[in-house]
Amino acid sequence: MKKGFTLVEVAVASVIILIVLTALTFALFSFVHGGRTLELQQGAFTLARVEIAAIERLEEYPETGVTVRADTLLGRRYIVETTVAFNGENAVDVFVEVSSGDSVSIELTRRFYSDISYNRNSDQNRNANRLETL
Amino acid sequence: MIALLAAVVVMLAATLLIGLTRKMVNSHIARLETAQITLSENSATDGLAFLLAEQGPGVAAEQLQFDLAGVSTEFSHLGTATAGIRTGFYSIENAVRAVLIPAGDRLIAAQRLDGSTVLITFFSGESFKATSEFVFETDLQPVTGTPILYNGEQGAVIVFEGNDSALICVVTSQGVQTQVFLDSPVISSTSMLSAGESTDGTPLVIITRGANLGTLYNCESGVPHHISSPAGTCPVFLADGSIFGSFSSGTSSMGIAHVVDVFDGDFNNDGRDDMAFATRYSLSVFSGATSGILSSSPGGSLTCWGSVGGRTGLCGMWRMPNGQEKWFRLGYDGFTEFIPEMNYMLGWQGRFYGNGSTLTGFIDGRAVIVSSSGYILELLSGEMFTGNADGGDTDFFSLSEDGVDACFNPVNGDGLRLSFSAANRYRGSESSGETHLFSIYESQGERRVFHTLEGFDQ
Numbered sequence: 368m369k370k371g372f373t374l375v376e377v378a379v380a381s382v383i384i385l386i387v388l389t390a391l392t393f394a395l396f397s398f399v400h401g402g403r404t405l406e407l408q409q410g411a412f413t414l415a416r417v418e419i420a421a422i423e424r425l426e427e428y429p430e431t432g433v434t435v436r437a438d439t440l441l442g443r444r445y446i447v448e449t450t451v452a453f454n455g456e457n458a459v460d461v462f463v464e465v466s467s468g469d470s471v472s473i474e475l476t477r478r479f480y481s482d483i484s485y486n487r488n489s490d491q492n493r494n495a496n497r498l499e500t501l
Numbered sequence: 502m503i504a505l506l507a508a509v510v511v512m513l514a515a516t517l518l519i520g521l522t523r524k525m526v527n528s529h530i531a532r533l534e535t536a537q538i539t540l541s542e543n544s545a546t547d548g549l550a551f552l553l554a555e556q557g558p559g560v561a562a563e564q565l566q567f568d569l570a571g572v573s574t575e576f577s578h579l580g581t582a583t584a585g586i587r588t589g590f591y592s593i594e595n596a597v598r599a600v601l602i603p604a605g606d607r608l609i610a611a612q613r614l615d616g617s618t619v620l621i622t623f624f625s626g627e628s629f630k631a632t633s634e635f636v637f638e639t640d641l642q643p644v645t646g647t648p649i650l651y652n653g654e655q656g657a658v659i660v661f662e663g664n665d666s667a668l669i670c671v672v673t674s675q676g677v678q679t680q681v682f683l684d685s686p687v688i689s690s691t692s693m694l695s696a697g698e699s700t701d702g703t704p705l706v707i708i709t710r711g712a713n714l715g716t717l718y719n720c721e722s723g724v725p726h727h728i729s730s731p732a733g734t735c736p737v738f739l740a741d742g743s744i745f746g747s748f749s750s751g752t753s754s755m756g757i758a759h760v761v762d763v764f765d766g767d768f769n770n771d772g773r774d775d776m777a778f779a780t781r782y783s784l785s786v787f788s789g790a791t792s793g794i795l796s797s798s799p800g801g802s803l804t805c806w807g808s809v810g811g812r813t814g815l816c817g818m819w820r821m822p823n824g825q826e827k828w829f830r831l832g833y834d835g836f837t838e839f840i841p842e843m844n845y846m847l848g849w850q851g852r853f854y855g856n857g858s859t860l861t862g863f864i865d866g867r868a869v870i871v872s873s874s875g876y877i878l879e880l881l882s883g884e885m886f887t888g889n890a891d892g893g894d895t896d897f898f899s900l901s902e903d904g905v906d907a908c909f910n911p912v913n914g915d916g917l918r919l920s921f922s923a924a925n926r927y928r929g930s931e932s933s934g935e936t937h938l939f940s941i942y943e944s945q946g947e948r949r950v951f952h953t954l955e956g957f958d959q
Binding site: 379380383384386387388390391393394395397398401402405408409412416419424426457458460473475476477478479480481 | 503504505507508511512514515516518519521522525526529532533536537540541543544547548550551569570632654674
């Protein structure tokens with residue numbers, strides 16, 4: 368007579384394999400989903416840094432207020448929202464928020480300092496002194 | 502048993518996957534935090550530079566803490582030393598063949614790329630790097646230029662010429678703003694340029710041949726207006742934007758000495774900008790308050806001249822036919838002879854610049870600075886020019902094949918160098934930041950602060 372597995376052994380083994388496969392499926396799903404989210408986050412992070420770097424290179428402060436634009440990176444679409452607000456008399460805060468869908472959002476903040484009121488007055492004085500003829 | 506073993510292996514794989522995911526997420530979060538910490542430290546550095554410029558080096562003794570986006574950056578003062586005179590280098594290929602225009606807070610270069618294109622480059626006066634550049638199509642050669650404030654931005658009026666035509670362009674970092682063709686060349690070896698604008702913002706340029714007759718060109722329409730000024734001066738835009746000179750064809754400039762230098766300043770301390778004109782024989786001042794002209798031409802050749810704040814004011818030295826040197830300085834109602842200190846009598850050539858008892862200028866074809874104790878330091882040599890490219894006082898530039906060496910505001914002498922270490926606190930953990938160096942230069946009540954990191958060139 369051939370020796371084989373009992374029904375109980377097969378049942379226990381099946382349950383174990385089922386549990387393990389479920390766990391593996393969950394882990395794989397988490398890995399793939401997490402990987403995608405991470406790629407989106409890294410794209411958003413790159414765009415936020417690029418946006419801040421572009422503002423750092425400006426010779427003058429950007430206009431205060433909120434600007435929103437769409438951007439794409441590696442085929443993925445992002446929304447870049449830049450908020451510029453005065454912080455006291457001599458500083459402006461720049462908030463850059465890059466999002467993609469509801470789950471991905473990156474925010475970076477930079478502050479710039481200058482004698483803003485002085486520069487404004489200089490321009491006004493200069494305009495007042497312009498040539499009156501011709 | 503086999504099922505259990507298989508299960509263990511699969512569970513291990515799953516655990517590894519989850520662990521890997523967690524590691525990637527943590528790594529991403531760490532990069533994000535590091536980026537924000539860096540931005541906060543950079544912001545704090547700007548804030549400290551602003552404080553140093555506003556309140557002076559005394560702020561180093563205070564508690565210096567800046568908070569941004571949950572990051573708290575604190576600076577600790579490490580020490581104070583001498584900064585030395587600020588120098589820099591602009592990397593410009595074939596700089597000797599370029600038209601170079603120091604324009605307020607930047608250096609503008611125009612150079613021919615080939616037979617039909619000219620490259621216009623804007624260099625930052627702080628970082629010496631090209632901040633913008635564009636190519637301009639013309640077969641004419643850039644010959645000279647002058648700075649202009651156009652729509653609030655420092656730009657330049659550049660004149661291009663060929664055999665039988667000329668082109669006047671206004672350029673800013675955004676590109677060519679206006680251009681107008683003229684049917685004949687307008688520049689000579691003695692030409693002087695001065696730029697301004699009309700009430701409606703139209704850029705204008707006055708081009709003289711050095712003498713008291715000049716032509717005012719509208720840079721949009723090209724319409725010329727002839728302007729004349731008294732002998733010993735030349736038509737020019739004054740510091741307040743108005744024009745010195747009258748709109749008439751004037752008399753002949755034959756026999757009138759060419760103006761070799763024009764510069765502004767409050768020479769009679771009345772709170773208004775005046776304009777000084779130097780020729781080979783005379784030094785004249787147009788008073789911004791009275792519109793009168795005071796002049797000195799005691800005979801002989803005007804060899805050197807300059808304005809020394811806090812000491813002699815506007816003065817010049819004439820070498821008489823018998824070899825004697827005579828010094829005259831501007832007083833309340835004219836020029837009077839005086840005997841200067843020893844550091845004035847070192848053989849200055851052309852205009853010198855002074856602040857207290859420190860003088861800088863050219864001696865024996867070298868740019869030098871002379872301290873109050875008589876110590877002479879060579880700044881630059883070779884083919885040189887002066888101007889303002891960093892927003893401060895007059896800077897000195899020396900040309901070479903691969904670029905331009907610059908020495909900034911030497912008349913203000915050495916500065917202070919303060920060093921600080923930065924520490925950043927974020928979510929309860931503290932990390933050390935960079936070591937920051939701030940060079941502070943003071944002149945005439947204004948402080949200029951330049952920042953660099955330890956180990957990096959300015």
